[in-house]
Amino acid sequence: MQFVWQVLCKTLKIVSDQFNFLIYFRYFSILLFVISRIKVDSELINQARLHWIGLRNKIYIVQCQFIIIGLENDSHSLWKMKIIILIPIQISLCLEVVRMIKGFKKHLSHFLCYFENYQISFDYSVQFKSFFKQKGHYRKIFMDQATQDLQENWNEQVETFEELTLGKDLLRGIFSYGFERPSAIQQKAIKPIILGKDVLAQAQSGTGKTGTFTIGALQRIDPNQRKTQVIILAPVRELAKQIYDVVKGIGQYLNIEAFCCIGGTSTQETREKCKQGVHIIIATPGRLIDMMKNKYLDATFMKLLVVDEADQMLDQGFSDNFAEILKMVPGDIQIALFSATFPQEIIELSKQFLRDGTAKILVKKEQLTLEGIRQFYIAIQQEDQKFRVLVELYKNLTVSQSILFCNSKKTVDDLYDKLTAEGFTVSKIHSQMEQKEREQVMQEFKKGAARILVSTDLMGRGIDVQQLSLVINYEFPRLKEQYIHRVGRAGRYGRKGVAINMVAQQEANLLLEVEKYYNTKIDEMPKDLAEVEKELS
Numbered sequence: 001m002q003f004v005w006q007v008l009c010k011t012l013k014i015v016s017d018q019f020n021f022l023i024y025f026r027y028f029s030i031l032l033f034v035i036s037r038i039k040v041d042s043e044l045i046n047q048a049r050l051h052w053i054g055l056r057n058k059i060y061i062v063q064c065q066f067i068i069i070g071l072e073n074d075s076h077s078l079w080k081m082k083i084i085i086l087i088p089i090q091i092s093l094c095l096e097v098v099r100m101i102k103g104f105k106k107h108l109s110h111f112l113c114y115f116e117n118y119q120i121s122f123d124y125s126v127q128f129k130s131f132f133k134q135k136g137h138y139r140k141i142f143m144d145q146a147t148q149d150l151q152e153n154w155n156e157q158v159e160t161f162e163e164l165t166l167g168k169d170l171l172r173g174i175f176s177y178g179f180e181r182p183s184a185i186q187q188k189a190i191k192p193i194i195l196g197k198d199v200l201a202q203a204q205s206g207t208g209k210t211g212t213f214t215i216g217a218l219q220r221i222d223p224n225q226r227k228t229q230v231i232i233l234a235p236v237r238e239l240a241k242q243i244y245d246v247v248k249g250i251g252q253y254l255n256i257e258a259f260c261c262i263g264g265t266s267t268q269e270t271r272e273k274c275k276q277g278v279h280i281i282i283a284t285p286g287r288l289i290d291m292m293k294n295k296y297l298d299a300t301f302m303k304l305l306v307v308d309e310a311d312q313m314l315d316q317g318f319s320d321n322f323a324e325i326l327k328m329v330p331g332d333i334q335i336a337l338f339s340a341t342f343p344q345e346i347i348e349l350s351k352q353f354l355r356d357g358t359a360k361i362l363v364k365k366e367q368l369t370l371e372g373i374r375q376f377y378i379a380i381q382q383e384d385q386k387f388r389v390l391v392e393l394y395k396n397l398t399v400s401q402s403i404l405f406c407n408s409k410k411t412v413d414d415l416y417d418k419l420t421a422e423g424f425t426v427s428k429i430h431s432q433m434e435q436k437e438r439e440q441v442m443q444e445f446k447k448g449a450a451r452i453l454v455s456t457d458l459m460g461r462g463i464d465v466q467q468l469s470l471v472i473n474y475e476f477p478r479l480k481e482q483y484i485h486r487v488g489r490a491g492r493y494g495r496k497g498v499a500i501n502m503v504a505q506q507e508a509n510l511l512l513e514v515e516k517y518y519n520t521k522i523d524e525m526p527k528d529l530a531e532v533e534k535e536l537s
């Protein structure tokens with residue numbers, strides 16, 4: 001107990017030193033929760049529970065999990081709380097607490113959440129607002145529900161690239177890259193990036209989101225300042241590499257150096273590059289955190305953080321990484337989130353760090369499936385029949401290139417072996433393969449040298465292979481968002497494509513859910529494959 005208090009006092013000292021925070025304590029009756037990774041004994045937790053109601057000017061250390069339990073069991077006591085402070089904690093647990101507390105928001109005068117240099121607050125008073133505004137070097141995260149709703153709020157659009165008043169060398173790069181007119185998302189979302197606004201932008205798969213943030217980012221960079229000014233984050237290495245190629249292509253006439261900072265490559269080389277200073281870094285989270293934490297990468301001049309596949313990057317598994325990155329970038333950094341899917345809870349979550357005035361461009365879920373893609377299902381009576389049906393399909397369909405999605409690495413390996421044994425020329429890719437091998441597979445597939453690629457969801461998002469016309473879900477994705485992404489590997493930029501779902505009995509519900517949720521039609525596969533081939537040509 002003694003020890004816990006000591007630690008608490010030390011923590012508060014650090015916090016108060018940094019934020020002059022305790023001054024405000026006098027003006028409120030406070031229930032302060034200091035959430036830490038310190039193990040708290042059950043006696044203390046029991047005491048905290050006893051004192052849950054009626055605490056005045058007292059400080060308790062409880063674990064985040066306890067708050068969650070406490071809130072579940074005893075929500076009435078919430079009205080007693082004027083301020084809740086969470087210091088320093090695991091973001092995922094904290095966000096869970098935030099979610100629960102938000103339900104009772106009207107009883108709270110303040111909610112503040114602190115990660116070392118990462119703050120969340122809502123319903124803050126003028127006094128607090130001005131206080132935080134002084135702290136320019138921290139990412140300010142004010143959640144004012146009244147001004148931050150979930151609706152689309154950005155309708156300005158341009159008809160041509162010229163209207164965006166881009167630098168002439170950037171414009172030249174765009175045209176040489178083959179873009180003549182901006183796509184719908186480019187018409188809308190490049191502008192707010194250039195204006196320095198935070199952006200949350202959604203658009204269907206294959207409609208040019210990469211071009212959107214690439215053009216926006218390149219325009220924001222000052223080539224004369226050889227410092228890292230923009231970070232583009234992507235969840236997987238292959239996607240980061242692809243974005244890097246687009247940045248290089250569109251930025252070919254600019255005096256801007258780009259670098260792809262991803263795992264599986266030489267750490268030494270990455271360190272040297274980062275130390276030298278490059279204008280724009282396209283990265284996966286692990287390697288980026290490594291470079292920033294170990295001070296190889298200077299964050300001082302960063303002004304834009306683009307997050308591709310943002311819903312995935314903010315979801316479990318990646319969210320701690322993202323929080324860690326937020327802690328290390330300047331507090332006033334511009335953030336641009338992009339994805340084809342933004343589940344409601346992710347939009348909610350993003351409100352906690354996107355600034356007021358964020359430009360939001362959204363797509364109704366009913367409009368997410370692409371018109372150019374015909375979707376079929378084949379009902380499989382027994383799981384072991386799947387493979388035979390697949391072989392028949394490949395024997396009878398003429399397809400230029402296709403991708404076969406499985407839910408696990410093991411299924412990818414098994415399927416690859418079985419198809420190879422049947423005489424098909426197949427490639428495979430998943431995260432447990434060596435980076436060199438992954439790169440080679442990708443290169444060959446993009447060149448069109450490999451016709452069938454068996455993959456996990458590693459290839460499910462973002463990957464752009466124009467001649468890919470057929471997606472087969474050998475196993476139906478567990479998440480409905482993932483269905484949209486997988487199927488979107490075909491039918492890029494208005495092309496035609498086909499998605500075939502091989503659905504065993506236990507997967508039928510998932511398919512029905514997708515149909516209903518996206519209000520889309522997945523037809524039974526016709527006996528006459530000519531009808532399918534028509535869609536592929």
Ligand SMILES: Nc1ncnc2c1ncn2[C@@H]1O[C@H](COP(=O)(O)OP(=O)(O)OP(=O)(O)O)[C@@H](O)[C@H]1O
Nearest residue numbers: 179181182183205206207208209210211462464493
């Ligand atoms: N303005 C344009 N004119 C012509 N082609 C374009 C234009 N914008 C993008 N494209 C092409 O469209 C294809 C798909 O673009 P991109 O990969 O950016 O889509 P995306 O929206 O990021 O897709 P996903 O949701 O799968 O990540 C690419 O091959 C790209 O070169």
